[in-house]
Amino acid sequence: MDRRRHRLIPHAIVLGLLTGLITVGFHLAVDMGDAFRNRLIALAHQSAVNSPWIVLGFTLLAVIVSAGLVICYAPEASGSGIPHLKAILLDNRPFRWLRVLIVKFLSTLIGSTGGLVLGREGPSVHIGGAIGQGLTTLWPGKGSLDRSVLVAAGGGAGLTAAFNAPLSGLTFVLEELERRCSSLEFFAAAIACLTADMVCRAVLGQYPVFHFAVSGVPPLNQLIAFIPLGILSAVFGSLFTYFLLWGQKLTERSFCSKWFWWITLAMMITITAWQKPELLGSGQSLINSMLDSEQLTLQQVLLFIALRFVLTIGSASSGAAGGIFMPILALGALLGWGVGMATQLLLPELNVDSRLFAVIGMAAYFCAVVKAPLTGMVLIIEMTGNYALILPLFVACFTALLITDWLGSPPVYEALLEHDLRKERTQ
Template structure:
């Protein structure tokens, strides 16, 4: 026995494993991982298919509700100015019903649901998936269909997570399988985002960057399969094309690249303003309990009045963003008006606590900021090859980054939504500029801020505060 072995024996340390032992352990580890991956594969396929079908149903229901809302606006105009009272009354009833459903049956379905999904994945909250799924779907259709300036993407993320929870309850009956349940919940959330935008890579990146905050092989595998299947289902029902259709775009010239830095900085700053305004509105909450519930229908009536005057300011705004990117001309003062009104309506709608997300509204705000910046650059530097709609696309990713603080998700999402890889350099430049500005201002990402606020509120109730 050599001196090193004698020293280890005296100190009670185990002898180092031999190479054959290490190889045996590695072989066992790989075999276990491969077996678990095979077990998860059918669940991931089923999860993606169900999440995709659910997203298709939600999408078509919201399209039908939006069509009915626009028909109501057109019909009411035949009565002149007095006709405004009709959509105001209908929107008031819809908002009251949407908020009441959430508060009465599933408070977990409030808002986008992404902060709740993060809490579930961290083991801080239970997930009553059946109630959340039903209330999220019905309440979302009523509220967003009634004109609330909220998006369908956040709800599809939470509903996808609910499907993952339901499947996880089937395949994870005992404690050692709790990790498998969390993997399915996270993958379901990614599948919901993938289905909402026809963007499977974005759903996968969102799981790794925002929901889980870590990279693990099983989570990556399950989320990738679920996102791919969900996207295939949605494309089969809704069409195999990008969400936004850009004209042919070549890679922007290098001399134009510095122009995207101030755009990113502006979006980073405005993203922080948006986050703090949203949190402040939720803290004030004048429509929360008791007699103050009268604010719910009043807010709905205000939405109906705004929609009667300008229908495009209501709803998630994805079609409006599409028109902005398609090159429909807007004067600078019109861009400012739409930005301010969409900003205010999104903040107020989310603060009611109805089921609806801020994903699409954030993208609309970013498109307007980018369009304004593109028109300004075209005016100040007429010799540069400026296409304002390119700035609008870049503004969407950078505003999303300034608020959510998930730059890779924003960049990949815009590439998939436009089907154009040529914008990768402007997207990265503006998005990481927005990230640095928001971090420099010490602002929490919006979903993390809501998650922490909810935990603090519960801790205050538990402590009698």
Template sequence: MTTPESNAATEVGSGLNEEEVRRRHILPKALVVGLVAGVVASAFRLALAWAEDLRNHQLGGLHGWPSFAAWTSLGALAGGLGLWMVRRLAPEAAGSGIPHLQAVLLGKTRLHWKRLLPVKFIAGVIGIGGGLTLGREGPTVQMGGASGLMVADWFRVKAGGGERKALISAGAGAGLAAAFNSPLAGMIFVLEELQGNFTPVVFVAAFLASVSSDVVSRLLVGDKPVFHLEAMPAMSVNELPLALLLGLLAGLLGVVFNKCLLGSLDGFDRLTRSKWLGGAVAGFVAGIAGWTMPHLSGGGGTLADQAIAGEIAVGILPLLLIARFVLTMTCYGCGTAGGIFAPLLVLGALGGLLFGHGIAHLSPAWMPNPESFAVLGMGALFTAIVRAPLTGIVLMVEMTGKYDFMLPLLASCLAAYGVTEWLGSAPIYDQLRQRAERNAA
């Protein structure tokens, strides 16, 4: 039995108080969580890259009606099969999975990692690899959290204690770190979005897991930033008012995005209760988009790269922005496995580039590099939708490697946050979690 005298002896003899002892004991477990989450995230990332390359190379050589039939058939099959797997085998694997993790950490539901991990991984590869306009980052965060619980079971951590939740949170941060090569953003996301507060144990666990996961990801996938902006010059102080204006517009778009996303989910629920039909419809629509322009479907990483590089013709930017918005609403609304991180970043990049070219058309001297606003657009729209400004700022800095973008990112992200706060738009993951709780009641 632990006595006050033994506690005092521990503090005097080792220099560790009770909180520090807990942190010391969680370190090896958090390290293992990071390593496991890094392997899972890297495997998921590589599998999706292989599936996307296979899809584009195999179908890109077709022409005419055979090409149309192949794109739409593949999309419908992938969407239907992915949705069937989720609804039949692991309903909690639907969507990005981040709202489910929030509910787990709040003690409102349970996390069944043995069924979640394989279903989320396979259904995600099938759906996103088949062309659905969804992201891998949300699923990676959920699988990271599931990896944290798996490691907790390996170490026989007692149920009902805070240590299990700390390891789940650490795994979620590790998943985000591995998805974007962004360890600081992974840690901040845990504290800002999942936990909503700062505790030393969670901080230490999330930090160690995110760093170790990032190391694994860099070894297995590569250590370059997600976006390559070496040749892009730094933004001047004179462009800060434009960054603020872009943030205000992104805030408005974020409010519209959240309302439309919830409306899309409700619409699919009203139209069909089938375990596969909604996914087949969404996949068919995504197939039409892929047939029209291959990079329009899927996660959209290539499209974001082109926007940041300024390689997209100005005349088609509005069409691409509208098309990606509609595709995101359709594909996420069907309820299959896939997130909104990547789609919203693509929308932010396209919207920011369109804004930059619009200002350049009015005053070329005031806007020497319109593509730099694609970076600000991504951070601002992420902040408006997720309501996690610190994560958005750090994420964009780590993804681009452009630390001199910190000041304009601060301006645009905080402006976007202010608009959503003023309009009373709740964070999207909170809204999705509350919607799931209402449907389950």
């Protein structure tokens, strides 16, 4: 075992370097696409005639091209790609790694630029796994076991580079990708995640993804207020999984239904872009604006939750590449903010901070949808740089997990994988 570990070190380092570099480039490209979309919307507002039609035409074209790339060249690159990666690790599918990498990068970039409410984090995991497969293919002398090790480690490195969160990437490998993980997988994933994180921090800086400072440890008398947040996260998380699977089935009925979905989605994105462009995209800027200075009313929060919920389901079911990782966190932040405001109104003596509830809500909602509580908790701690959140995170996340189990809602990535396998068996 020691010899095999030593043999894996150079491969894991190269895997981390390549995944970090490509993921950072992916990050910067998506940011440039978001800036381009915002400039286009601003120019359309200044136009005297036909201004909304400019945005509608651009959005519809982006949706068609983004989904068309996937349909024509790499159907396995649709969505986040995490279910496909899980199938690869179960030896259920071949891995056309180079095609997936290229189509994933381009489709996510085009769709995100067009305003699809999808994130780059799931695709970063898929891209990292593709790079792991590529190393297995191109590096001489690799066996079948090393293939699984490097694909899983690449997925963890992709998540690490997407969030600047090495422990989260490693936990995701252990909890979601390789649940029967041996010490060999753990060793390779740890090296790849740390290497990818160093690349990411060297290029993008060492600041946490979300800007939120906790003034001391939340008092114990506030912990009970996080139980309702966990319950609501479980209910809305179960609904999210149900409607996501429903959307997948609906768009697969015929090509006409897919076109109808694309046109309807483009119209909804255009209306949102015209009124509230900050609600488009992955949701990271929306979360940061909430945690920095945004003061939302309860009515605004409810409206934003409804819009983001529908747009996320619509975007994820469009057939384009793009993840639901960050959109899930954005929905959780909005839900947490709403629960915090309701707690302020009903129990003013607790003196709660809605921003704290927004942060805890991200982990609770993630836990309800993905059912990976350790990844959710570690991710939020790393993304905020606040270890004082551990107690409210435990209360909200495990409440969400217990209620979601009671409701019978499956983990979203496993449900999507089962849906894909069922579809293949019927074809």
